[in-house]
Amino acid sequence: MLIRAESAMTVVGAPTREEMGALAGAHAGRVLRDVLAERATARVMLAAAPSQSATLAALAREDVDWTRVDLFHMDEYIGLPPGAPQGFATWLTTHFVRHLPGAVLHPIDPASDAEAEAVRYEAVLGEEPFDLVLLGLGVNGHLAFNDPPADFADPRGARVVALDATSRTQQVEEGHFATFGDVPATAVTVTIPRLLNAEVVIASVPGRAKRTAVRQTLTEPIGPMHPGTALRTHPDVTLYLDAESDPR
Numbered sequence: 001m002l003i004r005a006e007s008a009m010t011v012v013g014a015p016t017r018e019e020m021g022a023l024a025g026a027h028a029g030r031v032l033r034d035v036l037a038e039r040a041t042a043r044v045m046l047a048a049a050p051s052q053s054a055t056l057a058a059l060a061r062e063d064v065d066w067t068r069v070d071l072f073h074m075d076e077y078i079g080l081p082p083g084a085p086q087g088f089a090t091w092l093t094t095h096f097v098r099h100l101p102g103a104v105l106h107p108i109d110p111a112s113d114a115e116a117e118a119v120r121y122e123a124v125l126g127e128e129p130f131d132l133v134l135l136g137l138g139v140n141g142h143l144a145f146n147d148p149p150a151d152f153a154d155p156r157g158a159r160v161v162a163l164d165a166t167s168r169t170q171q172v173e174e175g176h177f178a179t180f181g182d183v184p185a186t187a188v189t190v191t192i193p194r195l196l197n198a199e200v201v202i203a204s205v206p207g208r209a210k211r212t213a214v215r216q217t218l219t220e221p222i223g224p225m226h227p228g229t230a231l232r233t234h235p236d237v238t239l240y241l242d243a244e245s246d247p248r
Contacts (some may be wrong), residue, residue, distance in 0.1 A: 024134075028059045040068060123136070140227075203237065
């Protein structure tokens, strides 16, 4: 394991995706236990993607009273049929939430009126900071579905967005959809300011496909063309990498 500082971020490198996930999951477990030792409940924002699988699997094994944790997620496609496996709420329920006794996930459900759902979910999130955000990076550096150029000062907490071609291609390359045309063109996403309204942010970013995004996040000037650079504006971010994603 290698730990080094990059601006306001701590960067932790591990040899494998599984070891990366074990470190990140243990970190998240410590954060939640500390919160629950002081307060009745904790608020957690989650990304839903294969890049998060090792971290979420490790976190599910941590000693956390999940009956006292409210879970939120950061984006959802518009136009998928109910229960579609590609849906992010469905993915989180299948791969994580169902393994947590008593946990509650507050899902985004844009089925009937996406604009109204963005407004509703913004209200569900409220203004209270998250205790913990678990996120990844897209191959274009996106945070949630805030593709470049991303709005670092968005006044909204959630909104409807159009997905750029790189984000849609990523979904095909990761095996979620058979063709580019199958990937929904729009989604509801939590905005960058709302994601970063958090006490602690843990980013799990494994895989060679993310190496360029990691390098840009660490080295490019902070700005909208590289959404991941917004992480460098937060006082408590830890970026977990495996050997494939580490750009050194």
